[in-house]
Amino acid sequence: MNNQRFLPNVQIGLLFLLFISLLLAACEFSPRDPHEVIYWTADVGDISIKAENAVVAAFNKANPDVHVKLVPLPGGSDTTTLLTAVRGGTGPDVYYIDRFTVNQQTAIGLLQDLKPFIDKEGVDLAKNYLPFAWGETLYRSHPYALPLHTDARGLYYNKDVFRAAGIDPAIMDPLHGPITVDQLRDISFKINKLNSRGTFDRIGFVPWRDEASPTTWGMDFGAKFFNPKTCQVTPTEPAMVRALQFQYDWAAKLTREKVDTFFATYQPENAPPTQNPFYNGNLAMVLSGNWMIASLQEYAPKVDYGITYIPVEKAGDRPTTWSGGFALVMPTGAHNPTGAYRFMRFMTGEEGQRIYDKATNQLPTWASLLNELDLFPGKMQFFKQILPFSKSRVPLPVGSQLWDQFSDAQDKVVLHAATPEQALQTVYRRVQPELQQYCPL
Numbered sequence: 001m002n003n004q005r006f007l008p009n010v011q012i013g014l015l016f017l018l019f020i021s022l023l024l025a026a027c028e029f030s031p032r033d034p035h036e037v038i039y040w041t042a043d044v045g046d047i048s049i050k051a052e053n054a055v056v057a058a059f060n061k062a063n064p065d066v067h068v069k070l071v072p073l074p075g076g077s078d079t080t081t082l083l084t085a086v087r088g089g090t091g092p093d094v095y096y097i098d099r100f101t102v103n104q105q106t107a108i109g110l111l112q113d114l115k116p117f118i119d120k121e122g123v124d125l126a127k128n129y130l131p132f133a134w135g136e137t138l139y140r141s142h143p144y145a146l147p148l149h150t151d152a153r154g155l156y157y158n159k160d161v162f163r164a165a166g167i168d169p170a171i172m173d174p175l176h177g178p179i180t181v182d183q184l185r186d187i188s189f190k191i192n193k194l195n196s197r198g199t200f201d202r203i204g205f206v207p208w209r210d211e212a213s214p215t216t217w218g219m220d221f222g223a224k225f226f227n228p229k230t231c232q233v234t235p236t237e238p239a240m241v242r243a244l245q246f247q248y249d250w251a252a253k254l255t256r257e258k259v260d261t262f263f264a265t266y267q268p269e270n271a272p273p274t275q276n277p278f279y280n281g282n283l284a285m286v287l288s289g290n291w292m293i294a295s296l297q298e299y300a301p302k303v304d305y306g307i308t309y310i311p312v313e314k315a316g317d318r319p320t321t322w323s324g325g326f327a328l329v330m331p332t333g334a335h336n337p338t339g340a341y342r343f344m345r346f347m348t349g350e351e352g353q354r355i356y357d358k359a360t361n362q363l364p365t366w367a368s369l370l371n372e373l374d375l376f377p378g379k380m381q382f383f384k385q386i387l388p389f390s391k392s393r394v395p396l397p398v399g400s401q402l403w404d405q406f407s408d409a410q411d412k413v414v415l416h417a418a419t420p421e422q423a424l425q426t427v428y429r430r431v432q433p434e435l436q437q438y439c440p441l
Helices: 003-029 046-062 079-087 099-107 115-121 131-136 159-164 181-191 214-220 238-254 256-266 291-299 337-348 350-360 367-371 380-389 399-414 420-436
Strands: 036-041 067-072 094-098 146-150 153-158 200-202 285-289 305-308 325-329
Touching (some): 046 337, 094 099, 094 337, 099 131, 099 325, 099 399, 115 337, 131 146, 131 325, 146 337, 146 350, 181 238, 200 256, 214 238, 238 420, 285 291, 325 337, 337 350, 350 367
Parallel strands (some): 036 094
Antiparallel strands (some): 153 285
């Protein structure tokens, strides 16, 4: 390398870095408009950003003494961006966050406690939200977020595939209540169809694909996931073992290898969204969320399908579902906390959620909005009906690690690389030491 050419380049690079540092420092210490609220969002899809802009515009019009500035973050941004900004004193006043991560971000000091703001307002805010959504915002009994939209899960079934297999799809009608996992297996195996090469041309159901996760089956079988009295995760509890045993036994007959071959054929990686075995008559059932309705409308509007409850473990069991979703938080060091809270209350309240959910086809967490039928067109009505008994994942400072480890356990189980007990013991060994540092909760 020519050193004479290299050294000037280094000097130019160093000068550039110095310039950027000075610029950021100037931004950090330049006075902020005390009436401005900076709102960061990574929810930047075309439909979502238009909806957020509509909410911001409505708030600004109704609150002339405060001005919210919406700042879209680059695609793929995560809370690392927020953490860096907060530590540098350049964080936003309001941030759009995955509600499930609120506990984790609160535990590291990234978010402000909202209880003082709520107490000052003098309202029982919790009663306005769906219980599972409010529960996800709590860390040590204090709220650190306000819930925005949510989702729910159900079993989609392709009626034409049922008919092709000689099965009346009416058996799946939710008016009959949920079917059991044994009935699900019997129906699915009747639909399965092998070709002359010994691979599947048609599959009834795969209980480890899409939203058929350890979380889903664990809740369905009655798992609790966490013991608050002992501050311990409980992956080896009997309900969780039974849930993974159900997958283990199914995989023994279906085999993971044949399933992988099926999806490599009918839905390979990077396939266009229209290339989906459920859309195209090769897969009879899929466990998914309310968002799949929009996908079907867009990519397979002619498919004759229904939606029903997640199958239950035993006849007579109550149906279950679970919900995730997003929330608004106030990062530590917010420059305009009073204005931030006012905007958060508006966007996550009745008016803001009505504007946002109507534009995005999301489900509300503001309970009274469940009575507004125009927010639940067509098949969205099913998800409206199941939201009142939905649950959330247990909010923990190590929630992400726990669910990642559950996914690893599921992979081992369906590959028969471990028994359910062995796989779940590994989950406990890897997660409990991480949780212990936050105990008691």
